[in-house]
Amino acid sequence: MAADSLSAPIRELIDRLGQADMMVGIPSFKNAATIGYVVRAAQAGLVQYFPDLRPVLVNADAGSPDGTQRVVAETEPPDYIERILLVRPTNRLEKVSLTYPEVDGVGGKGAALRTIFEMAAALNVSALVVVDSDLRSIVPEWIELLAGPIIKGGYDFVAPLYARYKYDGTITNTVTYPLTRALYGHRIRQPIGGDFGVSGDLVRHYLKLDTWDADVSRFGIDIWMTTEALAGGFAVCQARLGAKVHDPKDPGADLGPMFRQVVGTILRLAARSPERWLEIRGSHDVPAYGFERIIDPPPLEVNSLRLVAEFQTGSIGMADTWAEMLAPGTLETVLELATEAGTRFDDASRRLGVHGGDTGASGGSGAGGSGPGTHEMADSLAGFHFPDDVWSRVIYDLVVAVGRIERGTEPVKEGASSSRKATIDRYVAALVPIYFGRVASFVVENRDITTDEAEERVERQAREFELLKPYLIERWNAR
Ligand SMILES: Nc1nc2c(ncn2[C@@H]2O[C@H](COP(=O)(O)OP(=O)(O)OP(=O)(O)O)[C@@H](O)[C@H]2O)c(=O)[nH]1
Ligand SMILES: [Mg+2]
Numbered sequence: 001m002a003a004d005s006l007s008a009p010i011r012e013l014i015d016r017l018g019q020a021d022m023m024v025g026i027p028s029f030k031n032a033a034t035i036g037y038v039v040r041a042a043q044a045g046l047v048q049y050f051p052d053l054r055p056v057l058v059n060a061d062a063g064s065p066d067g068t069q070r071v072v073a074e075t076e077p078p079d080y081i082e083r084i085l086l087v088r089p090t091n092r093l094e095k096v097s098l099t100y101p102e103v104d105g106v107g108g109k110g111a112a113l114r115t116i117f118e119m120a121a122a123l124n125v126s127a128l129v130v131v132d133s134d135l136r137s138i139v140p141e142w143i144e145l146l147a148g149p150i151i152k153g154g155y156d157f158v159a160p161l162y163a164r165y166k167y168d169g170t171i172t173n174t175v176t177y178p179l180t181r182a183l184y185g186h187r188i189r190q191p192i193g194g195d196f197g198v199s200g201d202l203v204r205h206y207l208k209l210d211t212w213d214a215d216v217s218r219f220g221i222d223i224w225m226t227t228e229a230l231a232g233g234f235a236v237c238q239a240r241l242g243a244k245v246h247d248p249k250d251p252g253a254d255l256g257p258m259f260r261q262v263v264g265t266i267l268r269l270a271a272r273s274p275e276r277w278l279e280i281r282g283s284h285d286v287p288a289y290g291f292e293r294i295i296d297p298p299p300l301e302v303n304s305l306r307l308v309a310e311f312q313t314g315s316i317g318m319a320d321t322w323a324e325m326l327a328p329g330t331l332e333t334v335l336e337l338a339t340e341a342g343t344r345f346d347d348a349s350r351r352l353g354v355h356g357g358d359t360g361a362s363g364g365s366g367a368g369g370s371g372p373g374t375h376e377m378a379d380s381l382a383g384f385h386f387p388d389d390v391w392s393r394v395i396y397d398l399v400v401a402v403g404r405i406e407r408g409t410e411p412v413k414e415g416a417s418s419s420r421k422a423t424i425d426r427y428v429a430a431l432v433p434i435y436f437g438r439v440a441s442f443v444v445e446n447r448d449i450t451t452d453e454a455e456e457r458v459e460r461q462a463r464e465f466e467l468l469k470p471y472l473i474e475r476w477n478a479r
Pocket of ligand 2: 133134246247
């Protein structure tokens, strides 16, 4: 990471606070509607579970125009704990809301977290808990679940474990979980969950790394934190948090940029440091803290028609890039699948009576009564199947392709590093429609099964990644 970039007001804040034992950090961008609840839960958790520590809550906001920071400033901790329990916190709970500076001209979730890391290091905290500001399902116990393993168990990194609806977390399910598991050998089910516990040691380690880039300043931050914790040999565990309920996103409509930032980051990290994964075979469980829960997370709408349509369109506009980044065998299969996606889209839209680019209500929801719903769309595409092994090869081909660019043998001419970055960005952008095809297949095949049963399909795919790791290694070494 580049040199410490704390602004004068943030320095003054640190001087005023002096020292803290534990920090809850909350990045935000236009979350006025939900952040008050998150702040109340975090404050209650700090008082209830860690009454003897010096706590501080830091909200790093993007300068949201919707009053997010005001909500944070005005949110008082609930008083029921002290009224009912004989708990008298030893120290006053400090709470600050600030506008974080950009990192090298880039703002985003990662830039917000970087300010949080710098403050945590400056205040010398032993544990930092970060939670998203759009959470509806956080309860005070999350603070204990994420910080307890650090403060009482000696762990350095606590990743979340939650029940998510079968169609939520598609970037996690299709890429970050199986790839992290196969590359580094740790079965961390939610490597980009957004809610983490980090030890003071690991925060200091993060601040010394030189792998921070523009994608990390945005949504690449979560996978960067997880990967660097694993690569640094830190003690890692998971915490069972129950359900993750947050602002829902339809993969086809909302997740393109996030996909590029997250997947760009995981690929770059893998390609830059092959010694971290070349020798690793198989995988092992990562211990989990917290009582198991039985919860049905609320459903999420997915427009699978749009997903197959974009897959097919991608095969036309991006065929040249696909040919550069995929192995010939993979390319051939992917092109066949994309053609099939187009045919199925045409059939399905005829049957459902939707035309051209109009694939139904925005977000795919049929709830408004306009256009087909999630299940109906998936049903109309019945039989569409993007196999696990093909998807694994696609991702492994990308690792190899990004490696070729990152460690390029061409002489470093002026601007070479920026043109390398542009090429990688182009590859990752061209992966998006293929990811859409893979997600469509997941939705279609799992439309009639429960979230628990769909979990078994995610595991099956993760095992396929492990099984095919020799394919990656062979191609990597053959370059
Ligand atoms: N400070 C800051 N925070 C951001 C920015 N973008 C997103 N965030 C915060 O990052 C957290 C996660 O963002 P979400 O948009 O909910 O993304 P997500 O939940 O990880 O994504 P999905 O699981 O795919 O839905 C939330 O607390 C956001 O407020 C940003 O530009 N600046
Ligand atoms: Mg969210």
